[in-house]
Structures are given as C-alpha cells and as structure tokens.
Amino acid sequence: MATGAQAWTEQLVEAAGVNLQLVKGGSGPPLIILHGELGHHGWLRCHQALSRDYTLYLPSHPGFGATERQDWIMNMRDMAGWYLEAIDDLDLSGANLMGFSLGGWLAAEMAAMSPDLFNKLVLVSPAGIKPPEGEIYDMFLVVAKEFLTAGFHDTSATPEFLEICPDEPDSELAEAWEVAREEACRLSWRPYMHYAGLPNLLHRLKRLPTKIVWGEDDAIVPVSASQVFHQSIPGSTLALLDNCGHHPHVEKADEFVAIVKDFLSS
Numbered sequence: 039m040a041t042g043a044q045a046w047t048e049q050l051v052e053a054a055g056v057n058l059q060l061v062k063g064g065s066g067p068p069l070i071i072l073h074g075e076l077g078h079h080g081w082l083r084c085h086q087a088l089s090r091d092y093t094l095y096l097p098s099h100p101g102f103g104a105t106e107r108q109d110w111i112m113n114m115r116d117m118a119g120w121y122l123e124a125i126d127d128l129d130l131s132g133a134n135l136m137g138f139s140l141g142g143w144l145a146a147e148m149a150a151m152s153p154d155l156f157n158k159l160v161l162v163s164p165a166g167i168k169p170p171e172g173e174i175y176d177m178f179l180v181v182a183k184e185f186l187t188a189g190f191h192d193t194s195a196t197p198e199f200l201e202i203c204p205d206e207p208d209s210e211l212a213e214a215w216e217v218a219r220e221e222a223c224r225l226s227w228r229p230y231m232h233y234a235g236l237p238n239l240l241h242r243l244k245r246l247p248t249k250i251v252w253g254e255d256d257a258i259v260p261v262s263a264s265q266v267f268h269q270s271i272p273g274s275t276l277a278l279l280d281n282c283g284h285h286p287h288v289e290k291a292d293e294f295v296a297i298v299k300d301f302l303s304s
Contacts, residue, residue, distance in 0.1 A: 064089025072141030101221035118147035172260030189284035253282030
C-alpha cells in the first residue's frame with residue numbers, strides 16, 4: 039500500500055471466524071469502506087481527506103488480499119451475511135458504510151439485509167444491477183491492467199492512476215490482481231456482476247440515508263444503472279460527475295470527498 043504520511047495501520051484481526059486483513063486510520067465516527075473487484079488500491083488521497091473527520095476501516099474481503107478465503111461463501115449474498123457477523127465482532131454497529139463497484143454491490147446487499155445496522159450508506163459506481171442500457175464490462179476478457187485502465191475517463195489527468203496501475207506492475211501486485219480476479223469470478227460469474235432480485239430488495243433502505251455517486255463516463259458499469267439504484271432506494275440522492283469514469287474517488291478525488299463529507303455530516 040502507498041504510505042503517504044503513514045496515517046494508517048494494517049493488521050490481521052479475528053472476525054466471524056476469519057483472520058481479516060484490516061487497514062484502519064483517522065479519527066471520528068466509523069466509516070467502513072468496501073473495495074472493488076481488484077482489491078484495495080492503497081491509502082489514497084480520498085482516504086487521507088476522509089480520515090480527518092472519520093475513522094476509516096478498510097477490510098479486505100475473504101479471498102482477497104491476506105484475508106482467508108471461505109469456501110462456503112459462494113455469492114455476494116453469502117459474503118454480505120458473513121460481513122454482518124464480522125461487523126458485530128468488530129463492534130461497528132452504527133457505522134457509516136461505503137462501497138466501490140463490487141464493494142458497492144456488497145454494501146447494498148448488507149444494508150438490505152440489516153438496514154438498521156448502519157448510520158448512512160454511500161454507493162460508488164456499484165455493480166449488482168443489470169443496466170437497462172449498455173452492459174457491464176467483462177473484466178475476464180482482458181488482463182487486469184487493461185480492465186483498470188478502462189475504468190478511467192482520462193488517465194493522463196488522474197495523478198494517482200500510475201500509483202494504482204503502474205506501467206510495469208511488480209510480481210506481488212500482479213499476483214494480487216489475479217487472486218482478486220479469481221475470487222470475483224467465483225462470486226459473480228453467473229449472472230455476471232448482478233443479481234436480478236436486488237432492485238426489489240433495496241426498498242428496505244427506505245429509512246437509511248443513501249447517497250449514490252457515479253461517473254457520467256463510466257465504461258465499466260453503465261451510468262444507466264444509477265437510475266435503477268436511485269429509483270429502487272426511496273429517498274436516495276444521486277450525484278453524477280462529469281468527465282469521470284468508474285472510479286470517482288480517484289479520478290475526481292476532491293469533488294468526491296466534498297460530496298461524501300457533505301452527505302455524511304448533514
């Protein structure tokens with residue numbers, strides 16, 4: 039992970055019967071952040087900015103990073119159920135919850151199962167719903183580096199792009215990407231990256247304040263899916279970022295942080 043000022047610590051903690059890799063940093067109310075299909079990309083500018091007001095908890099899902107894979111977790115709803123017990127064990131009831139891409143789908147599943155467990159919910163370019171227009175990018179048809187690159191509208195204007203996707207990834211990073219791709223495939227292959235029942239379950243979030251953030255130029259999960267999420271979650275608000283791809287927290291970090299802080303503090 040990129041260190042910056044080393045504002046975080048990393049450890050293995052026992053949760054829900056698993057040795058969970060957990061990065062923690064900052065101070066203030068808890069904010070759980072769930073990574074996408076290629077795992078954590080490091081302690082980024084958005085994390086540093088959010089950690090000034092919140093205590094960030096960045097777990098690696100079972101089967102990703104150094105967290106032990108659990109064979110019984112066969113789909114995203116299994117993963118969501120496991121996470122709810124992990125949150126109990128970590129004493130994080132009442133935390134804010136945020137998820138990116140695959141992690142956004144996971145966060146939506148968790149919140150639909152137990153909406154009263156969380157304070158507020160932020161979904162960032164989440165998978166999980168079949169877009170009414172366009173198709174979710176098939177990450178398994180390309181190498182990890184090509185998939186990551188496709189997630190940005192303008193890599194040359196994104197200072198952190200080379201940090202998360204270097205021209206020549208070292209062997210450790212390349213292996214981490216491949217392990218993550220294998221687990222993402224196992225969890226979300228059929229149907230690919232969505233669950234047909236999810237829109238119907240999201241009505242349970244009617245009392246959970248929810249913010250949806252999406253890039254207008256998302257080539258991974260088409261922006262048309264944002265409207266389904268928005269319409270399926272009563273009272274939710276939707277922020278669409280211009281000239282932005284699948285990773286608003288990286289490509290438009292300052293704007294993204296301002297949106298999230300305004301929502302969480304309101």
